[in-house]
Amino acid sequence: MTIERLGIVGSGIMGSGIAEVAAKAGAEVVLRSRKQETADAMLVGLDRSLTRQVDRGKLEETEAHAVRRRVSATADLEALADCDLVLESVVEDLAVKKQLFAELDRVVKDGAILATNTSTLPVVEMAVETGRPDRVVGVHFFNPAPAMSLVEVVRTLVSSDETVAEAVGFAQTCGKEPVVVEDRAGFIVNALLFPYLNNAVRMLENRTASRDDIDAAMKGGCNFPMGPLALLDLVGLDTSVAILDALYTEFRDPNYAAVPLLRRMVVAGHLGRKSGLGFYDYAKK
Numbered sequence: 261m262t263i264e265r266l267g268i269v270g271s272g273i274m275g276s277g278i279a280e281v282a283a284k285a286g287a288e289v290v291l292r293s294r295k296q297e298t299a300d301a302m303l304v305g306l307d308r309s310l311t312r313q314v315d316r317g318k319l320e321e322t323e324a325h326a327v328r329r330r331v332s333a334t335a336d337l338e339a340l341a342d343c344d345l346v347l348e349s350v351v352e353d354l355a356v357k358k359q360l361f362a363e364l365d366r367v368v369k370d371g372a373i374l375a376t377n378t379s380t381l382p383v384v385e386m387a388v389e390t391g392r393p394d395r396v397v398g399v400h401f402f403n404p405a406p407a408m409s410l411v412e413v414v415r416t417l418v419s420s421d422e423t424v425a426e427a428v429g430f431a432q433t434c435g436k437e438p439v440v441v442e443d444r445a446g447f448i449v450n451a452l453l454f455p456y457l458n459n460a461v462r463m464l465e466n467r468t469a470s471r472d473d474i475d476a477a478m479k480g481g482c483n484f485p486m487g488p489l490a491l492l493d494l495v496g497l498d499t500s501v502a503i504l505d506a507l508y509t510e511f512r513d514p515n516y517a518a519v520p521l522l523r524r525m526v527v528a529g530h531l532g533r534k535s536g537l538g539f540y541d542y543a544k545k
């Protein structure tokens with residue numbers, strides 16, 4: 261089955277980026293947020309992104325209009341009924357995702373794939389909430405979705421080979437380079453990345469080095485495009501703590517135990533770029 265109509269649930273950082281990628285690849289995209297205002301705000305964000313690309317000469321104006329026409333925004337879950345694949349990208353909270361999968365299963369047509377963009381949570385837990393567990397997989401895009409080439413396709417114990425193959429095909433149609441991974445917390449990238457990010461915060465907390473020197477060291481010494489603290493701000497510190505908690509729950513490895521400073525920053529509302537303040541102050545830029 262080719263994915264002609266894609267549903268995306270969740271209007272955060274990831275939902276809007278994935279919508280742009282899929283619409284550029286030719287899919288009709290239905291964006292669903294709990295409130296019509298936030299769904300509409302995603303369209304405004306998409307317009308802004310497309311206009312920027314036209315201004316920079318990276319996209320033809322006619323193509324930008326065509327992409328924009330393929331995307332609609334709604335607060336109504338029923339509007340996802342005809343989608344071939346629905347990808348949820350709501351908050352990294354298993355209880356919320358499980359409830360959403362049960363609702364999607366009731367609403368979305370038989371045979372459609374239900375997928376999660378979770379970074380770490382057990383995909384099988386969402387699959388068993390549905391009457392079609394074989395049609396559930398993880399389709400994990402990276403941030404920012406338009407720029408990052410990787411998609412991790414997560415196969416659960418009950419995903420069918422057909423579903424995995426269709427999800428891989430969808431990612432390829434989106435111009436991405438998919439890898440297939442089993443359903444373990446953190447999959448490949450976050451299982452390897454988050455001990456590093458967490459230990460960078462520990463270094464800052466222990467005053468081993470300053471924020472700027474930690475980030476400069478990893479850019480200059482490892483040729484990474486950004487330092488760990490800047491990357492945590494990009495991911496979102498609340499999402500990062502949720503990722504570490506899921507990794508720790510699964511593996512009980514102390515490297516996955518979120519360091520106190522990270523947790524305190526989330527409580528204080530310092531969530532990174534999305535709140536304007538994290539390890540860096542974005543209001544100043």
Ligand SMILES: NC(=O)c1ccc[n+]([C@@H]2O[C@H](COP(=O)([O-])OP(=O)(O)OC[C@H]3O[C@@H](n4cnc5c(N)ncnc54)[C@H](O)[C@@H]3O)[C@@H](O)[C@H]2O)c1
Pocket residue numbers: 270271272273274275293294349350351352353356377378379380400401402403494495496499534
């Ligand atoms: N941020 C990243 O770098 C990144 C990368 C890859 C995957 N992800 C995953 O994508 C998903 C979304 O992450 P994000 O960074 O876009 O988050 P975000 O904080 O930017 O957005 C979260 C979205 O969830 C919605 N939401 C919150 N509570 C909800 C509820 N109770 N019911 C329904 N919707 C609710 C919010 O309104 C918002 O639209 C998560 O599963 C995350 O792990 C994030």
